[in-house]
Amino acid sequence: MNVLNTKTRRVATLAIGQFLAREYWFSCPRCGHVAGSEELAALVPPRCTVGYDVLAAVGRQFFLDCRDNRQIVRSLREKNVFLSRSEISYLAKKFIVYLALLHKKVRTRTRSFLSVNGGYILHLDGTCEGESPHLISVLDGITEIVLGNTKVASESAEQLIPFLTSIQKSYGDPVAVVSDMGKGILAATAAVFPAVPLFICHFHFLKNVGKELFGRENDTIRSRLNTCGIQGILRRRVRALATRVAAAEPQLVQTFVRSIETEDSSKSSAQLILHSLLQWALEGKNQGEGRGFPFDQPHLLFYRRLVRIYTLLQQLSHAGVFDSPKEKKLYHTIRRDLQPVLRDLLLKRTATTMQQKVDVFARLRAAMRITLSHNKCGLNDNGELCKMNTIEKEVTKFRRSLVQETNRTKDKTYSKVLTQLDTYWQKLFCDPILVQTTAGNLLIQPQRTNNILEQFFRTLMRSYRKKNGFQAMEKALKAMLKDTPLVMNLRNTHFMDVLLGGKSDLAQRFADVEGQIVREQMKNRSGDTHLISAGLKRIISSPNFPESLAFLMTKKAS
Numbered sequence: 001m002n003v004l005n006t007k008t009r010r011v012a013t014l015a016i017g018q019f020l021a022r023e024y025w026f027s028c029p030r031c032g033h034v035a036g037s038e039e040l041a042a043l044v045p046p047r048c049t050v051g052y053d054v055l056a057a058v059g060r061q062f063f064l065d066c067r068d069n070r071q072i073v074r075s076l077r078e079k080n081v082f083l084s085r086s087e088i089s090y091l092a093k094k095f096i097v098y099l100a101l102l103h104k105k106v107r108t109r110t111r112s113f114l115s116v117n118g119g120y121i122l123h124l125d126g127t128c129e130g131e132s133p134h135l136i137s138v139l140d141g142i143t144e145i146v147l148g149n150t151k152v153a154s155e156s157a158e159q160l161i162p163f164l165t166s167i168q169k170s171y172g173d174p175v176a177v178v179s180d181m182g183k184g185i186l187a188a189t190a191a192v193f194p195a196v197p198l199f200i201c202h203f204h205f206l207k208n209v210g211k212e213l214f215g216r217e218n219d220t221i222r223s224r225l226n227t228c229g230i231q232g233i234l235r236r237r238v239r240a241l242a243t244r245v246a247a248a249e250p251q252l253v254q255t256f257v258r259s260i261e262t263e264d265s266s267k268s269s270a271q272l273i274l275h276s277l278l279q280w281a282l283e284g285k286n287q288g289e290g291r292g293f294p295f296d297q298p299h300l301l302f303y304r305r306l307v308r309i310y311t312l313l314q315q316l317s318h319a320g321v322f323d324s325p326k327e328k329k330l331y332h333t334i335r336r337d338l339q340p341v342l343r344d345l346l347l348k349r350t351a352t353t354m355q356q357k358v359d360v361f362a363r364l365r366a367a368m369r370i371t372l373s374h375n376k377c378g379l380n381d382n383g384e385l386c387k388m389n390t391i392e393k394e395v396t397k398f399r400r401s402l403v404q405e406t407n408r409t410k411d412k413t414y415s416k417v418l419t420q421l422d423t424y425w426q427k428l429f430c431d432p433i434l435v436q437t438t439a440g441n442l443l444i445q446p447q448r449t450n451n452i453l454e455q456f457f458r459t460l461m462r463s464y465r466k467k468n469g470f471q472a473m474e475k476a477l478k479a480m481l482k483d484t485p486l487v488m489n490l491r492n493t494h495f496m497d498v499l500l501g502g503k504s505d506l507a508q509r510f511a512d513v514e515g516q517i518v519r520e521q522m523k524n525r526s527g528d529t530h531l532i533s534a535g536l537k538r539i540i541s542s543p544n545f546p547e548s549l550a551f552l553m554t555k556k557a558s
Contacts, residue, residue, distance in 0.1 A: 001026035004034060011044045013051030017080025042508070046515040050091065052507040054081055058088060059095030059506075063487040066466040093481060097521045098510050100483035102499055105513070107170045109498050110145070114171060117142045118435035121446050122167070122174035122193075124185055125453040126155055127461070132478050136160065137485050138167055139453050141178060141446065145495050146456075147171060151482040160188035168192055175433055176446045180204035181424070200427040201450035202370050205420075210294025210361050212416050217354035222299045224347040228340045230306065231285075234278050237334060241275035270327040274334060277312065281305040295371050297358060303341070303351050310338045357413070360402065364417075367394035370448065392429040395421070460485055 004027040012018040021044070027034045044051045054076070061067045061075065069085035076083055083091075103110075114120040121141035126134040133151045140147055148167050152159040176197045179185045181204055189198055225231065284305040288296025313335055316322065322331040341347065365371050369384040369391055399421055406414040430446060464480075489495050490506075503509045 001035070002029055007036075009049060011040075011049050011051060012054060012081045012083075013043055014053040014057060014079050014081065015051075018082065042511050045510075045518070047519075048515075050081075050083070050087075052510045053505075054083075055091055055095055055098065055510060056506040058091040059099070059487070060490070062088070062092040062095070063463065063484070064490060066463045094518070094522060096481045096483050096486070097518055098513055099486050101513050101517060101521070102509060103483075103486055103489075106498055106501065109501070110147075110495075111171050113495070113498050114140060114143065114145075119173075119175040120145075120147070120171060122147075122177045122189075122196075123447075123450055123453045124164075124177065124179045124189065125450055125457070126152075126185075127457045135480065135482070135485070136163065137453065137456065138164075139456060141452055143492070143494065144452060144456075145492060146485050146489050149482050149485050151480075155182050155184040157184045157187035157191065160184055161191055164188055164192040175435055176430070178446055178450055180450060181208055197430060197433065197446075198427055199430050199446055200424050201448075202368055202428065203449040203451060203454075205424060205428060206361075206365060206368065206371060207294065209364065209417055209420055212420065213361055213413050214294065214297075214354045214357040216413075217350050217357065218293065218297065218299060220350045221303055221347060221354065224344055224350070225299060225303065225341070228344070230337070230341050231282070231302075233337050234282055237337065238275060238278050238282065241271055241278070244271055270322050270324075271330065273316065273321065274313075274330060277309045278334070281309050289371075289373060291371060294361065295365075297354070300351060300354055300358070303347065304355075306338055306341050310335065310342050353411075360405070360414075360417075363401075364395070364398055367391070367398040369394070388429050388431060395429075456485070456488060460488065 004025045006022060006024055008020060008022045010018060011021050021040055023037045023040055025034060025036050043053075045055075057076070058072060061072050067075070069088040072088050073083060073085055120143070123139045123141050124136070126136040128134045133153055134155050135149065135151055136155070137149045138147045139145070148163070148170070150163040152163070173193055173196055176199060177189045177193060178199050178201060179189060180201050186198070189196075281302065284302040285298040287301060288298055290296075313331060317328075317331055322328050369386055372384070375384075399418065402414060402418060406418065433446070435441070489499070500506070500509050501512075503512075
């Protein structure tokens with residue numbers, strides 16, 4: 001080997017910091033083969049100035065530790081590595097590209113790892129916000145490994161079928177598929193996996209049934225309450241009463257609370273009684289179970305509390321609680337505030353109808369043994385552990401009773417619930433699936449819900465909100481690379497053994513990825529973002545831009 005040339009570049013690694021690397025390149029006089037330093041190639045990617053360990057550290061801090069660019073810059077300075085915040089963003093995207101290429105590289109080993117458990121249960125779901133594209137992810141319900149991701153404009157079958165076909169090609173047919181009731185998802189899974197059992201998430205099924213059952217009534221109640229403006233009125237009364245109570249006697253609230261807890265019948269301030277009742281009514285909107293509508297009915301509960309305190313105020317008045325002229329005036333003022341709500345006949349009829357349907361919905365929840373009020377799991381409720389045939393028998397009893405109720409009423413929503421049950425009956429109740437493994441036959445019971453994927457999305461979105469400090473995720477989802485959810489696999493210790501392939505850490509594993517492929521991938525990912533120059537953005541923001549452009553073109557033509 002003869003010395004071809006010598007190249008010098010400034011590089012940085014966590015182990016050394018910034019240093020000047022002088023690399024000798026050799027060529028073979030007979031075959032022309034050119035080789036550089038293997039040691040430097042194991043530390044720093046070709047044509048780059050930042051080492052693999054820096055890249056891995058940036059990725060972990062950015063995605064797993066939820067640190068922002070400024071914090072990462074400061075932490076790297078302690079290691080004598082000096083990068084700008086824009087370079088951190090670039091390295092974070094590069095980290096995802098490396099991770100995606102590694103996942104693709106170990107697909108065969110991943111498939112073998114999944115086969116140890118008898119295969120994989122494909123959980124399919126997506127998330128979006130505003131006008132952002134849909135981020136679709138596929139997760140194995142047994143090992144909780146993210147198997148693949150894509151970004152599509154909509155959850156239509158045409159856009160999901162190619163993605164599911166690639167999953168099938170990489171990992172084979174799943175043991176079962178668990179998804180929500182999206183028509184596009186159901187059509188795509190049926191097309192790609194026609195022989196695979198497809199199960200509907202119980203949580204999503206109940207959510208859809210509840211919206212179908214009393215969603216219209218809920219909208220009516222919300223609209224009528226907003227028309228009355230009662231929430232804003234009561235909040236103003238509460239603020240005014242809180243100021244009066246605090247000015248009257250600072251210890252009055254503690255005395256009142258103590259008298260309620262000890263059931264002491266000592267006389268309390270009328271203003272404090274009114275303040276606590278109004279506050280109790282307003283808190284009705286926050287008394288749900290943390291599952292959202294239709295499992296929580298905040299507007300109905302708020303209305304019912306308003307009705308209760310209206311009647312209770314009259315009872316307290318007859319009992320002589322409001323004795324002074326000032327207290328009587330305040331009592332009549334609050335009663336007058338509540339009267340538009342109480343006299344709204346449409347609101348009253350709708351609330352009565354909705355309560356009847358909520359009771360029916362509660363019976364179905366009890367039959368399916370999930371989202372029960374005594375379970376404090378919120379959105380992470382996977383349902384009670386019991387045999388599926390027991391749940392099926394209970395739902396059969398519910399269906400029989402609902403048929404009788406439907407025959408007594410003209411409300412078509414009950415018939416729609418029966419249709420939903422009949423349509424998805426076979427996809428709701430599944431027996432354990434018998435699979436063959438190297439250790440023998442194995443029974444696998446698919447999870448009743450898709451909560452494993454819902455929790456995954458909530459964790460991913462929470463990390464972005466924590467790092468960025470804002471709630472809206474539309475811009476983040478638009479800018480997010482489709483393979484970003486793969487970072488969640490880094491928390492899976494069992495899969496990390498598969499991903500590392502005998503190497504000690506990600507930095508060493510990244511060195512096995514070909515640099516040319518990474519550069520091509522980065523170029524393609526950068527092309528996904530449509531950038532508008534500042535000058536063009538300024539002129540197209542004008543409302544008269546089309547007319548100005550037309551005038552200019554007409555002038556040129558003349």
